[in-house]
Amino acid sequence: MLLSIDASLIDWSRAQFALTAIYHWLFVPLTLGLGVIIGIMETIYVLKGDEFWRRVVKFWMKLFGINFAIGVATGLILEFEFGTNWSNYSWIVGDIFGAPLAIEGIVAFFMEATFIAIMFFGWEKVSRNFHLASTWLTVIGATISAWWILVANAWMQHPVGMEFNPETVRNEMVSFAAVAFSPTAVVKFFHTVSSGWITGSVFVVGVSCWFLLRRREVKFAKASMAVGTAFGLAACFFVMVSGDSSGINVAKEQPMKLASFEGLYDGSEHAPFTIVGPLKIPNMLTFLATHKHTAFVPGINDLLNGGYKLADGSTALSAEQKMFRGRRAMTSFAAFRQANKQGNMALAAVAEKNLQNDMPYFGYGRIQQRAELVPPVNLVFWSFRVMIGLGMLFVLLFLVLTYLQMKRKLNDYPIILYIGVWCIPLVYICSEAGWICAEVGRQPWAIQDLLPVNAAVSSLQTSSVQLTFFIFLAVFTLLLIAEIRIMCRAIQKGPEMSGETKI
Amino acid sequence: MTGVGHMLRSVLSFYRDGFRRMTTGRILWKIILIKLFVIFIVLRIFFFKPVMSGLSPQQKQTRVATAVLSAP
Numbered sequence: 001m002l003l004s005i006d007a008s009l010i011d012w013s014r015a016q017f018a019l020t021a022i023y024h025w026l027f028v029p030l031t032l033g034l035g036v037i038i039g040i041m042e043t044i045y046v047l048k049g050d051e052f053w054r055r056v057v058k059f060w061m062k063l064f065g066i067n068f069a070i071g072v073a074t075g076l077i078l079e080f081e082f083g084t085n086w087s088n089y090s091w092i093v094g095d096i097f098g099a100p101l102a103i104e105g106i107v108a109f110f111m112e113a114t115f116i117a118i119m120f121f122g123w124e125k126v127s128r129n130f131h132l133a134s135t136w137l138t139v140i141g142a143t144i145s146a147w148w149i150l151v152a153n154a155w156m157q158h159p160v161g162m163e164f165n166p167e168t169v170r171n172e173m174v175s176f177a178a179v180a181f182s183p184t185a186v187v188k189f190f191h192t193v194s195s196g197w198i199t200g201s202v203f204v205v206g207v208s209c210w211f212l213l214r215r216r217e218v219k220f221a222k223a224s225m226a227v228g229t230a231f232g233l234a235a236c237f238f239v240m241v242s243g244d245s246s247g248i249n250v251a252k253e254q255p256m257k258l259a260s261f262e263g264l265y266d267g268s269e270h271a272p273f274t275i276v277g278p279l280k281i282p283n284m285l286t287f288l289a290t291h292k293h294t295a296f297v298p299g300i301n302d303l304l305n306g307g308y309k310l311a312d313g314s315t316a317l318s319a320e321q322k323m324f325r326g327r328r329a330m331t332s333f334a335a336f337r338q339a340n341k342q343g344n345m346a347l348a349a350v351a352e353k354n355l356q357n358d359m360p361y362f363g364y365g366r367i368q369q370r371a372e373l374v375p376p377v378n379l380v381f382w383s384f385r386v387m388i389g390l391g392m393l394f395v396l397l398f399l400v401l402t403y404l405q406m407k408r409k410l411n412d413y414p415i416i417l418y419i420g421v422w423c424i425p426l427v428y429i430c431s432e433a434g435w436i437c438a439e440v441g442r443q444p445w446a447i448q449d450l451l452p453v454n455a456a457v458s459s460l461q462t463s464s465v466q467l468t469f470f471i472f473l474a475v476f477t478l479l480l481i482a483e484i485r486i487m488c489r490a491i492q493k494g495p496e497m498s499g500e501t502k503i
Numbered sequence: 504m505t506g507v508g509h510m511l512r513s514v515l516s517f518y519r520d521g522f523r524r525m526t527t528g529r530i531l532w533k534i535i536l537i538k539l540f541v542i543f544i545v546l547r548i549f550f551f552k553p554v555m556s557g558l559s560p561q562q563k564q565t566r567v568a569t570a571v572l573s574a575p
Contacts, residue, residue, distance in 0.1 A: 069531035083553035091567045121521025
């Protein structure tokens, strides 16, 4: 049965995981971004002591609560899928993946669950300062949760701090610090979290634009927009800096992903950055990938053919050479298990040594054709352009709105306000495009170079995976409709400018 | 009343008052409970049984090793 895993099972299992992760990712960025904005607004309230700011905070907190409630626990489904659909993967990653996820669960539960209750129920019960501290601790808790999730994800993109134990068939952690603070995890955290800040900013700005277009709650909308645009501009700066670091990291650790971002088949020492079609910025890709004016950036064909010089002076292996070493690793692994079973420890030691020698190419042993090593280039290429293009639009939006606010001309340009409203769905498209770049761009690997998806997947009936895919689709669609309706109703109702705002 | 008892009463009344004063929160809690029922009862029990639960560590090792070593 294990020999009969077909492509459709892998594709449906991947589609199911992608659907769940993409749905979960609709809620996380707004929680991260709107949380910080609420924290800033409440800090202004505590510093100024102005009741107006308290009501501003309560309105956005209500929307934060709706988003949080609909999104909560959707990530748990991903953990079910690991055990059911990706059981080989779950076993092989061992405690490396489990440790960050367990820490995330504990931190998320204790920090978020404790302080979010004070955020919503504590306005009349605790002091201003204590309430402010609770708000920030909720935000910090959510952000720390994101750290551990991204540590787990980064390990799949760049596995470090572990050794493969052929006896237990598991990767075992040898350095917690190497896993928790790997350069891939650090840049991924800052890039992902700051992109969530942009989502929060665009959301606040977009809703404020809607109020201004309706000529409702003008003072509230302008005050919210001032915070949203200022924080949005700061977030854009962080996204650009962390995106630059991420580019360097991807070029070093996942060059096939970078080549797919750019649709670059033949590399060069002066690789251009493609905007769209024939529009290219000369030399830009080389600079972004290496921070040098002249350095070879391999294309997809170079990565498959090998033969070019690597940064350490060695020569890159071809796909076939890697596949050969991968098969040799598999042979050593089988020999180790056989020798171990027979109690021949001397032979097992030799086989283990050979295995560790070829271990960096272990996953290539499951690759049959070099074409399998290339991710879906068109999807990744266009997702990257959507992400960058929309990111630029948001920078422009924040700059224009800041200028109009300074000149007190916000109401003179309704077209800008309309664009602000329409940027709300666009920021979600941008965020999901980023997820596609990161996750589709690393195919075929579940764990980079060590475990392709065809070895990670559980041997299930394709029809059962299809069934759960459509169940999820139905459940997620219903929940999303519920969220959008409740959210729109709360926005239409507007801030309660007198009395108690409740959730 | 002891200090701990007083604190527990305060915490309980904090949550009781908070839940009583909820407006939108009521429907959100209904959605959360339905969602948790679907996730933990329907999906977990009927659709997402961990495929290796019930196997010994030895059996799991053999199963995964066979899967990894078998031709794709």
